[in-house]
Amino acid sequence: MSTKQILEKFEPRRENLLMILHALQDNHPQHYLTEEALGETAKHLKLTKSSVYGVATYYSMFSLKPRGKFVIRVCVSAVCELMKGQEVIGHLENVLGIKSGETTPCGTFTLEIAECLGQCQEAPSMMINEKVFNHLDEQKIRKVITEYRKW
Amino acid sequence: MKKTTVIVGLGSCGIAAGAGKTFSEFQRIKGADKLDFELKKTSCVGMCFREPLVEIIDDSGTYLYGQVDPAKADEIIEKHIKNFSPIPEYIVHSEKFPSADQSFFEGQVKIALRNCGHMDPENIDEYESRNGYAAIRKIADNYLKPDQVIQMVIDSGLRGRGGGGFSTGMKWKFARNYDAPQKYVICNADEGDPGAFMDRSILEGDPHGVLEGMIICGYAIGASEGYIYCRAEYPLAIKRLNIAIEQARQKGYLGKNLFGIEHFNFDIKIKEGAGAFVCGEETALIASIEGRRGMPRRRPPFPAQSGLWNSPTNINNVETFVNIPWIIFTGPQAYAAMGTEKSKGTKVFALTGKIKHGGLVEVPMGISIKDIIYNLGGGIAGGKKFKAVQLGGPSGGCVPEYLSHTQVDYDSVNATGAIMGSGGMVVMDETTCVVDIARFFLDFTQKESCGKCTFCRIGTKRMLEILTRITEGEGHEGDIELLEELAHNIKDGSLCGLGQTAPNPVLTTIKYFRNEYEAHIRDKKCPALSCKKLLTYTVDQEKCTGCMSCTKGCTVDAIEGGKREPHFILQDICIKCGACYTKCKFGAIQLS
Numbered sequence: 001m002s003t004k005q006i007l008e009k010f011e012p013r014r015e016n017l018l019m020i021l022h023a024l025q026d027n028h029p030q031h032y033l034t035e036e037a038l039g040e041t042a043k044h045l046k047l048t049k050s051s052v053y054g055v056a057t058y059y060s061m062f063s064l065k066p067r068g069k070f071v072i073r074v075c076v077s078a079v080c081e082l083m084k085g086q087e088v089i090g091h092l093e094n095v096l097g098i099k100s101g102e103t104t105p106c107g108t109f110t111l112e113i114a115e116c117l118g119q120c121q122e123a124p125s126m127m128i129n130e131k132v133f134n135h136l137d138e139q140k141i142r143k144v145i146t147e148y149r150k151w
Numbered sequence: 152m153k154k155t156t157v158i159v160g161l162g163s164c165g166i167a168a169g170a171g172k173t174f175s176e177f178q179r180i181k182g183a184d185k186l187d188f189e190l191k192k193t194s195c196v197g198m199c200f201r202e203p204l205v206e207i208i209d210d211s212g213t214y215l216y217g218q219v220d221p222a223k224a225d226e227i228i229e230k231h232i233k234n235f236s237p238i239p240e241y242i243v244h245s246e247k248f249p250s251a252d253q254s255f256f257e258g259q260v261k262i263a264l265r266n267c268g269h270m271d272p273e274n275i276d277e278y279e280s281r282n283g284y285a286a287i288r289k290i291a292d293n294y295l296k297p298d299q300v301i302q303m304v305i306d307s308g309l310r311g312r313g314g315g316g317f318s319t320g321m322k323w324k325f326a327r328n329y330d331a332p333q334k335y336v337i338c339n340a341d342e343g344d345p346g347a348f349m350d351r352s353i354l355e356g357d358p359h360g361v362l363e364g365m366i367i368c369g370y371a372i373g374a375s376e377g378y379i380y381c382r383a384e385y386p387l388a389i390k391r392l393n394i395a396i397e398q399a400r401q402k403g404y405l406g407k408n409l410f411g412i413e414h415f416n417f418d419i420k421i422k423e424g425a426g427a428f429v430c431g432e433e434t435a436l437i438a439s440i441e442g443r444r445g446m447p448r449r450r451p452p453f454p455a456q457s458g459l460w461n462s463p464t465n466i467n468n469v470e471t472f473v474n475i476p477w478i479i480f481t482g483p484q485a486y487a488a489m490g491t492e493k494s495k496g497t498k499v500f501a502l503t504g505k506i507k508h509g510g511l512v513e514v515p516m517g518i519s520i521k522d523i524i525y526n527l528g529g530g531i532a533g534g535k536k537f538k539a540v541q542l543g544g545p546s547g548g549c550v551p552e553y554l555s556h557t558q559v560d561y562d563s564v565n566a567t568g569a570i571m572g573s574g575g576m577v578v579m580d581e582t583t584c585v586v587d588i589a590r591f592f593l594d595f596t597q598k599e600s601c602g603k604c605t606f607c608r609i610g611t612k613r614m615l616e617i618l619t620r621i622t623e624g625e626g627h628e629g630d631i632e633l634l635e636e637l638a639h640n641i642k643d644g645s646l647c648g649l650g651q652t653a654p655n656p657v658l659t660t661i662k663y664f665r666n667e668y669e670a671h672i673r674d675k676k677c678p679a680l681s682c683k684k685l686l687t688y689t690v691d692q693e694k695c696t697g698c699m700s701c702t703k704g705c706t707v708d709a710i711e712g713g714k715r716e717p718h719f720i721l722q723d724i725c726i727k728c729g730a731c732y733t734k735c736k737f738g739a740i741q742l743s
Contacts, residue, residue, distance in 0.1 A: 013442075014441060014442035014443070015422075015440060015441055015442045016442065017442035017443075018422065018423060018424075018425055018439065018442060019422070019423065021425070022383065022423060022425065045442075054444055055442065055443065055444055058427065058444040058445065058601075059424070059425030059426050059427050059445070060425070060426035060427065061383055061425040061426035062425055062426075077345035077591070077595050078345045078346065078541070078545070078577065078588060078591035078592050078595060079345050079346045079503050079504060079577055080345075081591045082504050082505070082577065082579070082583060082588065082591075083504070114384070114426070115343060115345075115426065115428055115595065115598070115599065116343055116344065116345040116346075116384075116595075117384050118342060118343075118347075118348040118351045118382075118384060118385060119163070119164065119167065119348065120345065120346050120347070120348055120501065120503040120509075120575070120577075121164060121199035121200070121348060121501065121502075121503055121509040121510050121511075122164060122167065122168070122199060122200075122202070122509070123503065125167075127384070130386040131167075132163050132164075132166070132167040133167060134164070134167045134168065135168075
């Protein structure tokens with residue numbers, strides 16, 4: 001879907017800004033907001049480009065950088081840390097060969113850290129796009145990533 | 152003969168544990184073997200430590216099976232469904248078969264969680280069959296005036312379940328008293344406290360309960376529009392809310408002239424957050440709904456006077472709203488009969504951390520922390536010793552073991568220096584370093600500070616640096632006092648709850664575990680043997696088999712010793728990464 005088609009689905013009111021940014025980001029194959037998309041959004045809502053940029057950069061789930069097909073968000077808040085979550089990032093970095101905040105050269109995975117994902121009962125946790133994975137350890141991480149690599 | 156019903160728990164916790172596959176397996180065999188049982192979906196019943204859960208209801212009773220993977224599903228179908236012979240060793244809760252896990256349910260009183268795990272959240276008819284939309288009908292049928300409804304909420308004694316603890320009825324009254332052509336109801340579903348997930352569970356398990364609570368609030372304060380601000384980290388909750396709203400519109404429970412009450416119009420929209428913890432603060436949440444950066448503003452004016460688009464607005468949390476239909480339907484006295492003098496009713500707690508039975512429990516206010524942890528939660532995992540519990544997430548505080556007789560009500564918890572908050576209980580055992588935990592919570596609030604107030608923005612950063620230094624063995628005399636001074640300044644100099652409460656985990660751990668801070672600073676030791684940089688790794692020569700796996704795992708070549716010879720660690724090269732400790736299969740690496 002083009003940026004224009006997405007924008008047309010929303011009434012040009014400021015309250016729709018976050019929903020528009022979500023829709024644009026989800027629609028992009030690289031899960032990010034392009035400069036062109038931000039500019040079009042500003043025009044659609046009759047806002048300045050800077051205020052749209054201000055909102056897009058304020059919220060941690062919006063990205064202005066291209067990301068992978070699968071965005072891995074690892075919870076690093078206290079409960080996951082208490083349950084050995086600090087090792088999860090390390091295992092993922094090893095398996096994927098990238099550092100947190102980076103995207104694999106093939107463009108498949110992006111590794112990010114996230115605030116609490118609300119899955120504390122079975123910590124440590126991560127989400128890959130919209131899917132939740134709990135009770136993570138090295139073995140499970142390897143298994144999950146191997147599965148996703150097949151896609 | 153009653154038809155057998157099989158109900159699979161498909162909350163996001165269950166799905167993550169593989170409940171989707173379990174459901175498919177039941178569906179597959181039902182079709183393949185042409186079995187005549189009804190297969191239904193529900194959400195989480197709170198027993199997260201035994202997911203995926205499957206409930207079987209037949210003529211002989213109700214049986215809850217735990218950890219049902221597809222293989223167990225086959226066995227259950229074969230034995231229980233085809234041959235009417237339940238499998239006691241898989242049953243986690245049933246009147247007929249006592250199980251070691253059943254203490255999890257004993258003492259629970261489910262009001263907010265009344266429907267979670269007991270009905271299909273995507274089916275409005277099931278909600279209605281459980282007295283759903285009966286509270287708003289009671290209001291309509293008895294011609295109850297908005298003021299009477301508000302009085303019922305006041306009489307129930309319900310206080311805000313999101314953490315504030317302010318009287319819900321009074322809040323409604325303030326919003327009602329402001330005269331304006333347009334008013335709003337907002338449901339705060341931006342649950343972000345690490346260690347709390349009851350709102351997610353309620354949204355996934357009982358979305359109609361939340362909608363009905365909001366509809367009643369709309370009628371009571373005179374609002375015609377409602378918003379649910381839900382964090383984007385909860386896609387399943389958002390999906391189920393959307394389904395629920397659509398079903399309610401189709402049935403005429405949202406829209407115009409609702410329930411035969413003339414001129415009572417109410418509709419609900421969902422707004423998704425985008426990953427900003429501070430948006431759980433009401434003024435920041437309003438800014439975010441309006442499509443702006445979610446930053447708090449000064450109060451007054453309070454939202455009841457000037458909220459969303461400067462109109463009077465009432466904001467309550469998910470758990471608060473879901474209690475409302477029960478209170479109106481059953482009567483405020485029944486609710487007020489439970490709990491303590493100043494904290495009425497029940498509260499949902501999320502048990503996490505080093506506890507045996509992690510999950511969601513709902514108990515009457517006033518029972519002790521100890522009862523929750525030991526009786527419902529089954530005690531500490533792995534036979535370790537209970538050390539402390541963090542109540543109220545990053546805004547709350549740490550309550551030590553010797554105060555675990557404290558009863559859970561707003562005032563008793565506040566007296567310890569912690570807060571009830573949204574009800575997260577993060578349990579720590581003897582191997583948890585409280586300094587490190589305080590650092591983690593502060594790390595969270597520091598990252599989530601919106602940056603508006605200098606003290607919150609820079610003060611938390613400085614506190615975090617000091618704490619990091621302490622846990623790495625670089626602390627020095629005067630650090631504790633400096634932390635305390637900064638903490639008080641941040642509390643005084645911040646505009647919103649985030650900054651005002653951010654230092655609480657540090658202050659309470661200093662209050663109750665000052666000796667541990669001192670051990671880190673003066674002796675460069677971590678009493679819980681948790682802070683890696685303060686540990687010394689040595690090889691137990693008797694246990695070491697010389698298998699070389701630690702040598703291979705060591706990235707800095709700090710381990711010496713040939714094959715089948717005892718190894719030793721060169722302390723001046725060791726970077727204390729702990730790799731050898733994880734690699735050793737014989738428990739030969741010792742920490743001190």
